[in-house]
Amino acid sequence: MPGTADVAVIGDGAIGASIAYHLAAAGAKVALLARSGGFRSSATRRSAGQVRMHHSDPHDARLAALGLETFEHWAEIIGGDCGFRRAGFAFLVDEDHAGVLARTVAELKGLGVETTVLTPDELADEQPALDLDGVAAVAYEPRSGYADPVRTAMALTEQARARGAEVLTGPGGVRLHRTGDRFAGAVLNGDLVSAEHIVVAAGVGSAALCAAAGVGLGTADGTGAPRALVHSKQVGWAVANTSTIPCAASLCMVIDDIAGTYFRPDGSGQVLFRVPLDGSQAPGDDTRIPRRSAEVAAARALAAPRLRGLTAAEVTTAARAAEAYTSDGRALIGPLAPHPGLYLATGFNGGGFKAAPAVGRAVAAELLSGVVRPELDPYRPDRFAAGEPVPIIQRYRNM
Numbered sequence: 001m002p003g004t005a006d007v008a009v010i011g012d013g014a015i016g017a018s019i020a021y022h023l024a025a026a027g028a029k030v031a032l033l034a035r036s037g038g039f040r041s042s043a044t045r046r047s048a049g050q051v052r053m054h055h056s057d058p059h060d061a062r063l064a065a066l067g068l069e070t071f072e073h074w075a076e077i078i079g080g081d082c083g084f085r086r087a088g089f090a091f092l093v094d095e096d097h098a099g100v101l102a103r104t105v106a107e108l109k110g111l112g113v114e115t116t117v118l119t120p121d122e123l124a125d126e127q128p129a130l131d132l133d134g135v136a137a138v139a140y141e142p143r144s145g146y147a148d149p150v151r152t153a154m155a156l157t158e159q160a161r162a163r164g165a166e167v168l169t170g171p172g173g174v175r176l177h178r179t180g181d182r183f184a185g186a187v188l189n190g191d192l193v194s195a196e197h198i199v200v201a202a203g204v205g206s207a208a209l210c211a212a213a214g215v216g217l218g219t220a221d222g223t224g225a226p227r228a229l230v231h232s233k234q235v236g237w238a239v240a241n242t243s244t245i246p247c248a249a250s251l252c253m254v255i256d257d258i259a260g261t262y263f264r265p266d267g268s269g270q271v272l273f274r275v276p277l278d279g280s281q282a283p284g285d286d287t288r289i290p291r292r293s294a295e296v297a298a299a300r301a302l303a304a305p306r307l308r309g310l311t312a313a314e315v316t317t318a319a320r321a322a323e324a325y326t327s328d329g330r331a332l333i334g335p336l337a338p339h340p341g342l343y344l345a346t347g348f349n350g351g352g353f354k355a356a357p358a359v360g361r362a363v364a365a366e367l368l369s370g371v372v373r374p375e376l377d378p379y380r381p382d383r384f385a386a387g388e389p390v391p392i393i394q395r396y397r398n399m
């Protein structure tokens with residue numbers, strides 16, 4: 001157990017592991033602290049692993065774009081294997097959103113993203129499994145794909161360890177240690193790790209972790225005003241065999257903004273599709289969803305009009321996890337102003353996996369150099385400090 005570190009990172013999901021890796025790679029003394037067995041129910045473990053650039057929020061697109069090359073060349077850049085597979089990605093919209101899609105594609109091109117607007121007929125020629133009825137325009141990204149989230153987080157943790165990071169777990173998880181307003185360490189298994197910076201990357205656990213140290217990340221302010229910083233939402237998917245789906249081997253990833261669903265290939269002979277959840281699912285460690293449940297049936301009915309053969313496909317598994325959401329749909333990344341030493345990296349709103357390489361790199365650089373990184377500016381927690389509602393950026397019907 002190290003008594004001191006330059007930085008203590010709390011949370012072993014994709015975000016915490018990436019921050020720890022980038023700090024260790026830059027030569028910092030790092031302690032990565034996590035709850036034993038906690039990764040089993042983490043958002044990272046159950047992530048769909050999609051890496052795509054098209055977003056309503058241009059800042060999220062930028063973080064994703066900054067990380068794409070890392071996923072593509074993982075072995076050379078990080079080491080190990082993240083299981084990235086380039087599949088191509090199509091974003092489908094109706095007539096009402098064709099204009100905003102064209103503007104977003106132009107904006108993404110300005111960021112250097114390879115993307116183009118296709119007509120539904122052009123996409124249908126390449127993707128016979130898709131029924132594009134009602135689709136007016138398509139944004140297509142040839143380099144997008146998906147990675148294996150468990151292998152990604154494991155690779156980051158292992159590579160952090162190989163560069164000197166201490167990776168420590170304990171059954172009760174971590175407690176924050178403060179002296180007055182200053183945060184100066186974290187306690188695991190009763191032992192204090194003193195550190196100059198404490199990074200809270202504990203996903204949905206972040207609010208409870210901070211609350212136990214007297215810092216509210218808030219779920220309500222007593223007046224009903226939308227000041228909540230971090231709250232928990234259940235997110236899920238199901239996987240089906242593709243034997244009934246035509247030309248499934250060449251299927252790309254799809255977000256159908258009209259129906260509010262997504263699906264993507266899932267390796268040999270399987271397709272993964274979104275399962276919307278209403279939050280009534282009990283939180284806890286069991287992250288399976290019964291494959292014959294009403295939720296899975298409704299999810300299949302949502303995606304089936306777009307994906308030929310899905311109605312007859314056998315669902316083999318379904319799963320969910322709690323993810324940390326914020327009231328304006330943007331993550332919280334940065335120092336928490338009244339508390340020197342405390343730095344948040346949480347609240348990724350269902351999209352943090354693809355951002356993990358860029359977030360890890362930028363947070364590590366910022367903590368070690370003291371120079372702020374502009375790509376993190378839109379994510380600062382102090383945007384809520386005035387207590388005013390912060391607007392949500394939503395350009396599309398469903399995202």
Ligand SMILES: Cc1cc2nc3c(=O)[nH]c(=O)nc-3n(C[C@H](O)[C@H](O)[C@H](O)COP(=O)(O)OP(=O)(O)OC[C@H]3O[C@@H](n4cnc5c(N)ncnc54)[C@H](O)[C@@H]3O)c2cc1C
Nearest residue numbers: 011013015038043044047048050173174203205352353354
């Ligand atoms: C079903 C689903 C599908 C998704 N699909 C995508 C996708 O396709 N693309 C995409 O980009 N994103 C996707 N996401 C979102 C993405 O997975 C998350 O944003 C990302 O994994 C969050 O990582 P994290 O490290 O912040 O949190 P987590 O992965 O939840 O990790 C937090 C860790 O902190 C630990 N922890 C909590 N409290 C404590 C404590 N007190 N002490 C010590 N440790 C603690 C937990 O045990 C956990 O292991 C999806 C999420 C889900 C659930």
